[in-house]
Structures are given as C-alpha cells and as structure tokens.
Amino acid sequence: MAPVYKIALVQLHPKPLSPARNFENAASFIRGVAAKGCHLAVLPEYHLTSWAPDEPGFKDSCRDYLIYLHKYQDLAKELNICIVPGTIVEPEGESLQNIAYFISSDGEIMARYQKKNLWHPERRHLVSSAHEPHRAFNTPLGRVGLLICWDLAFPEAFRELISDGAQIICVPTFWGMRDVSDEGYALNPEGEALFLNSTVVARAFENTCxxxxxxxxxxxxxxxxxxxxxxSQVGTPHYGALGRLGRAEGVSIVDLDMDVLRIAEENYKVREDMQTEGWHYAYTRIRDESKL
Incomplete structure (x- = not known):
C-alpha cells in the first residue's frame, strides 16, 4: 500500500521588511501542524521580507538569510518535520537571488533551487538560475522537485522534473490579484484566480504528479x-484541488495518498511514454493490440 503524507499549506501574510516577526509567525504555524502529525510544511515565496525591492532597507532586511535558514533547520530537526521555507532572498553582489530550500526532518538541506523564470518586474532586481537544469531529489516523502511562482507557467519545468522522477513538486508563490495591467484586470477581476486554479490542476494531471x-x-x-x-492547494490528478484555501492568511492540511499518482500514471502513461527511446510528441498507430 502506498503511503499517505500529511502536507501543511501554510499561507502566510508577510509584513514587508520584517523577517524576525515573519519568522516567528511561520514558526508558530509550523509547530501547530507538526503537533497534528504533518510530514511536510510548505511556506510562500518571499515570506520573510515580502517583496518590496524599491523600499529603502529591503536589501538590508535580506542580509541575515543564513540565520533564518539555520533556524528552519533547527526547527525541522526539533519537530521531526520536513520544511520548504517558501523562498529566502539572498544578496548576490549588487543583485539578489530568490532561493527555495527543502529541509529534511533531520534538519539536513536536501535541495536548493534558484528561481529560473522571473516575473517581469523581478528582472530589475533578481538573478535567474538561467540554463541550470531542473533536478529532482530524494526526501523522506519520495522524489521531490522545487519550482517558484512564475515557473508555474512553464510546462517545460515540470516535464524536466518528472523526467528526473519527481512525484511531488512544491511551488512556493507570491501571486496577487493585481499582478496584471489595469486593462488585463478590467477584462476579469478574478482572472488571476482563474489562472492559478486552472494551471495548478492542469500541471498535476498532465504530469501525473x-x-x-x-x-x-x-x-x-x-x-x-x-x-x-x-x-494555496495541492493539485492532484483524478481529484483535482485538495485543501484549497481562500485569500486570507491561514493553514490547510492535506492527506496526500501517493496511490493516486500510481493510478494516474497507469491510466495516462505520461512517464512511461517519456522514458521510451526516441520519444516525441507525434504518435503512430500501434498495430499489435497486445501492446496497448
């Protein structure tokens, strides 16, 4: 029987340039979900500092990133829970890097991912991971991948991770309803919610993850x-969105039955097709019905 993992979606409201306060808020939520037996807690992008790069003092608020990373490692080990601490902004010369980590339940850092696909306004401040490949990694929950926010819009990122065996893909995000032009917002004030709810579930179905x-x-x-x-939600094939929250700060705990991913793959055979030698998007007729 496949395992069932308890995953906590910790949807925080970050206060700009307030890493100490934001960390204490996050830690309180993590302690609460750990007490309920969660195996993994995932936080949002920019949860320590919010995203205010033009504010005086923003870079200074990012300088203690290692202190908070180590605090999350200590917390994971103390509570025996895996943590994806959203993203942590790290100074890099005159620029900044937007980094997601996966911390194991023993406090070890299992993976570090630097955001690749930057949202247009971010490009004045952040350095992309550019041509570095997307890689999955082993965790107590199986093989996992990390993406960040606008990466969600790129199916290629998911394909690269599932081709490396990822079954769970964590996507910490900082996405607002007004992240479009006034003209775009006027077309549909709920447009960004439609984007998110549609895309998260579509990525789960098309990748059996x-x-x-x-x-x-x-x-x-x-x-x-x-x-x-x-x-915030867990997108799954067959079921769709699990544990979806509204727009306010809060937490949702999802029981993720890994057997669902097995059933999805048996039905859709996405991974099987991708592992075939010479795989491509064109299909030819299979004349031997025994191979169906």
Missing amino acids: AVVFVNAGGPPEKGESTSFAGL
Whole structure:
C-alpha cells in the first residue's frame, strides 16, 4: 500500500521588511501542524521580507538569510518535520537571488533551487538560475522537485522534473490579484484566480504528479477583499484541488495518498511514454493490440 503524507499549506501574510516577526509567525504555524502529525510544511515565496525591492532597507532586511535558514533547520530537526521555507532572498553582489530550500526532518538541506523564470518586474532586481537544469531529489516523502511562482507557467519545468522522477513538486508563490495591467484586470477581476486554479490542476494531471502550491495570503481581517490571491492547494490528478484555501492568511492540511499518482500514471502513461527511446510528441498507430 502506498503511503499517505500529511502536507501543511501554510499561507502566510508577510509584513514587508520584517523577517524576525515573519519568522516567528511561520514558526508558530509550523509547530501547530507538526503537533497534528504533518510530514511536510510548505511556506510562500518571499515570506520573510515580502517583496518590496524599491523600499529603502529591503536589501538590508535580506542580509541575515543564513540565520533564518539555520533556524528552519533547527526547527525541522526539533519537530521531526520536513520544511520548504517558501523562498529566502539572498544578496548576490549588487543583485539578489530568490532561493527555495527543502529541509529534511533531520534538519539536513536536501535541495536548493534558484528561481529560473522571473516575473517581469523581478528582472530589475533578481538573478535567474538561467540554463541550470531542473533536478529532482530524494526526501523522506519520495522524489521531490522545487519550482517558484512564475515557473508555474512553464510546462517545460515540470516535464524536466518528472523526467528526473519527481512525484511531488512544491511551488512556493507570491501571486496577487493585481499582478496584471489595469486593462488585463478590467477584462476579469478574478482572472488571476482563474489562472492559478486552472494551471495548478492542469500541471498535476498532465504530469501525473502532486503540485503543492502555497501562495501568500492577505490579513485575516480583510478576508476575500484582499488583493493577495492566496488559493494555496495541492493539485492532484483524478481529484483535482485538495485543501484549497481562500485569500486570507491561514493553514490547510492535506492527506496526500501517493496511490493516486500510481493510478494516474497507469491510466495516462505520461512517464512511461517519456522514458521510451526516441520519444516525441507525434504518435503512430500501434498495430499489435497486445501492446496497448
């Protein structure tokens, strides 16, 4: 029987340039979900500092990134829980790097991923991982991959990870309802929610994987009126979105049955096809029905 993993979607409302306060808030949520037996807690992109690169002091607020990374390692070991601490912004010369980590339940860093596909305004501040390949890695939950926010829009990133064996792909995100032009927003004020809800589930189906999507949320008192998109969820084949949150800060715990991914692959044979020598997008008729 395939394992069932408890995954905590920790949808935080980050306060700009307040890493100490934001860490304490995140740690409180992680302690709460660890007490409920969760195997993995995933936080949003930019959860320590928010995204305010033009604010005076933003770079200074990122300089203690190693202190917080080590705090998360200590927390993971203490609570025996794996943690994806959203993303942590790290200074790199005059630029910045946006980094996601996977920390194992023993406190070891299993993977480090630098955001590849930068959202257009980010390109003035961040350095992309450019042509580095996407790689999956082994964890206590099996083989996992990391992507960040706008990477969600690139099917190629998912394909590269599943070709390397990833079954769970974690996507920490900082995505708002107004991340488009006024003209785009006027077409449909719910357009970004439609984008996220559609794409997360589509990526899960087309890759026979689980997509752990965790976005930043708005303050609880503003609820659905916030400009933060929220909508953290686990996208799965067959079931669709599990544990989907609204737009305010909060937490959702999802029981991910890995048997669902096995059934999906047996039905859709995506990985099987991709592993075939000479695989390509064209199909030819199989004349021997015994091979179907």
